[in-house]
Amino acid sequence: MTNEQQRLQQTGWKKWGSYVSDRQWGTVREDYSADGSAWDYTTHDMARSRAWRWGEDGIAGISDDKQLLCFSLGLWNGKDPIMKERLFGLTNAQGNHGEDVKELYYYLDATPTHSYMKMLYKYPQQAFPYQWLIDENARRGKHEEEFEIIDTGLFNEDKYFDVFVEYAKAGTDDILIKITAHNRGNEAADLHLAPTVWFRNTWVWGRHDYKPTLLAEDDRTIRLHHEKIDVQYLYQEGDGQLLFCENETNYPRLYHVTGNTSYPKDGIHDHIAYGSNTVNPERKGTKAAVHYKLSIPAKGSATVRLRLSDKQAASPFADFDTLFQTRLAEADEFYADIQSTIKDEDEKLVQRQALSGMLWNKQFYSYKVQQWLDGDPASPPPPPERQNGRNKNWKQLNNDDIISVPDKWEFPWYAAWDLAFHCVTLAMVDPDFAKQQLIMLTEEWYMNASGEFPAYEWAFGDVNPPVHAGATYRIFKQDAAIKGRKDYEFLEAVFHKLMINFTWWVNRKDSNGSNIFEGGFLGLDNVGAFDRSMPLPGGIRQEQADATSWMAIYALNMLHIALELASYNKVYTGMATKFFEHFMYIAGAMASMGDVKHGLWDDKDEFYYDQIRMPDNKVERLRLRSMVGLIPLFAVEVISTETLKNNPAFERRMSWFLRHRPDLAQLVSRWSEEGKENKHLLSLLRGHRMKKLLSRMLDETEFLSPYGVRSLSKKYDEHNPFIFCQDGVELRVKYLPGESDSYTYGGNSNWRGPVWMQMNFLMIESLRKFHYFYSDDFRLEYPSRSGKFYSLKEVGTMLAGRLLKIFLKDENGRRAVLGNNEKMQNDPHFRDNILFFEYFHGETGKGLGASHQTGWTGLVANLIKMKNNP
Structure with missing residues (x-):
């Protein structure tokens, strides 16, 4: 030690x-x-x-x-x-x-x-x-x-x-x-x-x-x-x-x-x-x-x-x-x-600076909303408007802690989904701090009484993707690998609060109980044609592929946590059953819902889309190929036969459910077909849909950039934008590999083309999980139409290699992240000082957005570890 x-x-x-x-x-x-x-x-x-x-x-x-x-x-x-x-x-x-x-x-x-x-x-x-x-x-x-x-x-x-x-x-x-x-x-x-x-x-x-x-x-x-x-x-x-x-x-x-x-x-x-x-x-x-x-x-x-x-x-x-x-x-x-x-010295340099940036970006964060709303005794009272303004419904929020923030200048406050990714990286060097951060967000003086997690100080009531459960389970496993023992007390404490938050999602973001969710903003800023945080007029609802997928992912993560907890306390077996069934219902709804034969999946384009549901129940698909439609790939978990044998009550209830709902079992799962080494797959995608979605993702004319997976298909160029008409107004979305040209949601980030590290990280993890079930027998063409086939794990490794090209020196000693500035590329006092940006240009890999976002971009440290520990 x-x-x-x-x-x-x-x-x-x-x-x-x-x-x-x-x-x-x-x-x-x-x-x-x-x-x-x-x-x-x-x-x-x-x-x-x-x-x-x-x-x-x-x-x-x-x-x-x-x-x-x-x-x-x-x-x-x-x-x-x-x-x-x-x-x-x-x-x-x-x-x-x-x-x-x-x-x-x-x-x-x-x-x-x-x-x-x-x-x-x-x-x-x-x-x-x-x-x-x-x-x-x-x-x-x-x-x-x-x-x-x-x-x-x-x-x-x-x-x-x-x-x-x-x-x-x-x-x-x-x-x-x-x-x-x-x-x-x-x-x-x-x-x-x-x-x-x-x-x-x-x-x-x-x-x-x-x-x-x-x-x-x-x-x-x-x-x-x-x-x-x-x-x-x-x-x-x-x-x-x-x-x-x-x-x-x-x-x-x-x-x-x-x-x-x-x-x-x-x-x-x-x-x-x-x-x-x-x-x-x-x-x-x-x-x-x-x-x-x-x-x-x-x-x-x-x-x-x-x-x-x-x-x-x-x-x-x-x-x-x-x-x-x-x-x-x-x-x-x-x-x-x-x-x-790690043998490569440049990889060591980049990883150490990434981890150092994570540690520097801890901040004392104090914000007591009730006091802020009311003002202080020795100060003039705040204007009365603030009692009905920002964060008025978060009076219980009483923050006074050291918190990992995305960037201490551009984002000197915490954000719920950013924090979850931070913890995955921080756990590499300090698992106890990572666990403390995850517990902190679930405390009563952070969570709203309704069960909602605070998003960020500009609007605590905005909705971030529910990735907390996934981070919790990852860090539970990382912590156990480092210390040689499992911290069930941590896992149990977070799980109880996550159940409350899960229920909030079900009650608040599924307005008609269809298991199709309407998360709204979900942190993807300008990914759509209009501001997704704003309600649509006349009772129109937007049913979201990403919100629904995130909830499927949430259910799978909760299922895994419940099964883990059941291994030492069988009372959690019932919770495992609950989340298994909830996943199946969500998966079924995504695949076939109401009057739309194939739900959020579009057979013609072979892609997942958001859709708008009118008051008369008619549906209009928003056929925009963006990161929203790739998120269903993240909803995948593999459960071993050994795990089922250790939880016989769960296996009995699960088997009963699958017998009585063969439509769901056959439609969305490979449960009845054991993979190698007696493994079972839970996924939103069967083999055909997975291949079709991945073929688009790995197509260099669509999503696959030299530096990772783009957030929008490249097909929407100047001559072929996506067009959506709303109330007589024509809204256009086109591929923007760099900075945004839109004012949507403040206009300070872009989901219309650049590469985002956290989404690519989840994609690589998903490919590795699929490989764990399918093994090397499942081969995928990479890139699409190249005639070269690889296992899913190999594809994930090569995708990680593209992301690492952003930071590592190329054969000419240049780092893509630094762009075309010759001073930064060549000067010995600049070239080895790395900036970890918010997102990256879809064609050149240049860093964009917040320049010191060593938050989720710190995941490059995990990718380097993954590369060197296959």
Whole structure:
């Protein structure tokens, strides 16, 4: 067992971590407007002057697990109009493809206990182009690419600083900090570093009166006093100047009224950038920085060292380098164990950065909806409109936890289905944290009383695909493989809550009890011709192939969990029966329902489609070949004869059901035909339909991209768009391999062509499950019409290879994810720093959308593991 694995079994090592958000401004939590315009209520310009109510943001920030004390990087190149304390980006309205961070930064390394972490921020030596980025993106339309900071040319002559921030823990409350700034240019350049420590403001809202303090003990020591924090000292090495102010709002600047202090939150900023007399001469407050004025020679570097500690030390830096090297060596040891079967060094690099990004994107997330709706005693009451506005039905939601978020700038909040995929990756390095995250979402103070899971803070009542059960069972198995024992207590706890959520789906999203579901949005943004989250007029209902498939998948996952639990407590046998029968009814409904002979399956096109049901029960199919129609492939599980023998009551009831419903048994299942090694298949697809669906998916003129499975068939080009007429309005959908040209659902993501990692991951898993039943005897043409045939498992492996081509170097040393920017492709200070985007161009593999979405895109780490552990 490695040293890091030992720490994972000890308490306290996760108390401190990368829990500070990259963006607090523009979030729902900080919005107290009447109309819910969160992006306008708090802005980047306001952020340096406003004390936040619910959390804190910063660059490379760390905090304790209740975010009472924070530390992050501040810096200024002497030319910017403002000091750089937080990452800049565009709002949803400013970006031509929605909100978008406009900075270059990379999460390079991390261990699961945060015993070692490393982050890189690239800072131009010229004035940061705030207005240029705003203006150029405003000029560009939906049909043009986003204008990024790398496109400004500010990095072309290497006139920038690479600022590395590293943390190493000497103990649970003893953190070594090393900041190294490299001048990549050919001329000497000045840089102001201002590492900053501050207390989250918990004292001005009228709920808690206690106010902590920071004060200078001497020129190199800041003393910290907080009744709930063990860390008591910030030591600095060198000649940095200690500066102090209060973490309180600058009311005169923002609201033109008198404030509570002469040294508000932006006092240090104003002093460094403008020379203002805005820092406390008594050297005390609730926010402090150590200000270093560095002159860094051409191609040279400068390093500053600090230490946050619970110990008084006469020589706090005596053991600094030794401890740092030890923690780095232990991080290497930990990943060497994780990557023991991987031979390719580039695969190791990509996987380690993917996992590190997952660990960096943990965030302290506080949002107590009842308090948010009502306002705080010491603050003006919120406008009355908010009582009938966003999240009004989620008053029980009381979040105050460390949560895995998709991206701490673009999505600094959790999303239900994203989180499930995060946990599948996080379980590779920290199964206990993954299990805790899955349990957390099912707690009473997260779940709605109705049984619904919260989707995300912009609309907790939106519906995400129900993938929680699948993640739970995967992580149960991963955890058992790592630890050598099964955690039935975890599985049982989540299963009970999932039953409530399953019932919510059945009661709320199947309006006429037909087992055909109407999930709505389901996280696929603009996948259809119209906004699927909006109700259709005149009693028209959209019956969805993806919603119905997700429920079939849900039933199968619950069946598997129930059978697993029944192996140690037979009371769960009845639940296994329930979910088996529910799957069969859903599968039957998909195949043949009402007045449509073949249900959601279209015999002519041999594909699954959504359909619209009119009030008179007539049906119109939406013959748009998208990812929606491939999701039925995910509904597959294999059950062994041995499992049935261990659950005789379940087998008897199942056999009775199949005898009395031969229509369902023959239509949707291969149950009566044992596969090799006495296995049975449960699937929405028999062999013929599976082959037809896969032949479309593996057709390079339709779904199969050089970099994975596209989210929309390529057949819908400029000359052949899908057209749907609604109320006299012609709606068109065409293949868009890159960014979206649609404003549907905010217009900031695209399901009309790009490759999405999480959907491809589920596809590969499904192919492996089908192979487990059919074995090598079942051969499939790959790609379609190529004349080359492979087993289903081999097809899954080759599909994984296409996805890995996005990140790994090709024969010319280029990474598809980085696009055509020659600086990023060839420069040694860029080319091996990986960005894990939200989705990927369907033709080139270029990264698109949120640039640091090391959430579900972190699944690339699982694919590398899968490739090297066949």
